[in-house]
Amino acid sequence: MKFVITKNILENVIASMQPFLEKKDSSAITSHIYLEINNSNLIIKATDYEIGLESFIDNLINTVDGKTTVNGSNLLGIIKRLKNEDIILEATNNNLVIKQNKSTFKLPTYDANEFPVLNKSENLKELSISTINFINSIRKITPAIDNNNPKFELNGALLDIKSQKINFVSTDTRRLALSFLENMNNDEAQLIIPKKAIIEIQKLFLDEAKISYDNTNLVISNQHTKFFTKLINGKFPDYERIIPSNLKHNFFLPKNVLVESIKLVTSLFSNIKITFNSKSIIFESLDEDSEAKTQIDIDLNIPNEFFLAVNAKYLLDFLSMTNNEKVKIGFNESNLPFYLEDDKFITIVMPIVLEK
Known part of the structure; x- marks a missing residue:
């Protein structure tokens, strides 16, 4: 097997294969990447048996048909060090030889016939x-x-x-x-x-x-x-x-203001208390040793004060995935799951139960 390829093209493909490789046992064939030349086309595969990836690169030059496997992490390490010029790769005598200009590297190879078949499924x-x-x-x-x-x-x-x-x-x-x-x-x-x-x-x-x-x-x-x-x-x-069928309270709140307020009180602390009243929303950290608090003025028109205690990360995760300027929040009681909604996307969060 032999082929010539530009460094950046090969590096990008080999880099994308890294998450699919066996990392703990470098002697396992699943720590290897499969390389095959067939009619001037390069086939590259990687798998850890649970997930797999196969890439195809067409119309390479100076090719010789054949196949081999080589440790994927080691191959990437070599390619990264090379210039963005053509590289020659050739399988010979149980080694993969990598050449560029006057530099030469060798990596041991395994029998490509031992490489796992990625997907045997038919009639998908x-x-x-x-x-x-x-x-x-x-x-x-x-x-x-x-x-x-x-x-x-x-x-x-x-x-x-x-x-x-x-x-x-x-x-x-x-x-x-x-x-x-x-x-x-x-x-x-x-x-x-x-x-x-x-x-x-x-x-x-x-x-x-x-x-x-x-x-x-x-x-x-x-x-x-x-x-x-x-x-x-x-x-x-x-x-x-788990999705509430009815909600006592529903608000549409400005996304950016929510994000800013939550981040103000959670620079160090992950759990916060949010208090809703008729004219404002108050955000407080739930740390016993120090205090962080901020407030936004907004007309909610609710008769009674209400609070939620929650892991702020859950709110920020939801808000980071939303597309609209306002998001919907709905709830029933402080100790029941509350509801967050954006366009075709909802999150239900279990609140933290505070000791009285």
Whole structure:
């Protein structure tokens, strides 16, 4: 195997492969990147068995067909040090030789036939959805996906395809985020996509792509990139019962003012108390040793004072994903979940119960 390629082109592709590599065991073949030349076209693959990425680069020069694997981290380290000029890569005698001008590097290779097959699935169903809308929807719910929860299904996001709409849902048990789109003639299904996959999808796809799935896999592909992930096998919680059906109070509040006020009292402290009264909203830190407090004057027209205690990060995460100048907040009681809403995006937050 041999090919010539510009340094920056190869570096960008190899860098995008890094999250898909086995990091703990450098001797594992999954710590390697698969390289193959076929009719002047380069195929590059990486996988950790749970997620995988395949990239295609067309019409290379001075090519010799063949395939090999090489440690992906080490290959990137070499390429980064080179000038932005052509690089020659050649597999020979169980090594990958990398040359540029008078510089030469060698990395050991493995048998490419031992590299895992990325996706054996056949008869995948295509999801009829705009990729841009898909990416925007999962982006909004990403902060609420849990980490290392013993209930594996909470370490991913639910794609709940219903007859009339598609819900994108995540929860870390303290908050629930839901974004939704209209369903364009897709069959009803539920897919739980791992958090790692959710994060990588947002990096890889900025334009339209084909999205396909079956009971165990999700595949997203365009002309030059093919991504796959295994789905989480589990039952996602009944999230719809958590969404309040009725709210005693609803306000539309200015987003930028909320963000500024929250950040003023949470430069050091993460838990805050927000008090609503007829003429103002007061923001206070909940730290026992020091005090931070600010107020915004706004006519709410509520008969009784009301407060919420909450982790400020949950509010800021929601506000950072909103598009409108004003957002909706709704609540019933201080100790019950409260409701945040923007265009086709809601978050339900469990408040902190304060001791009296």
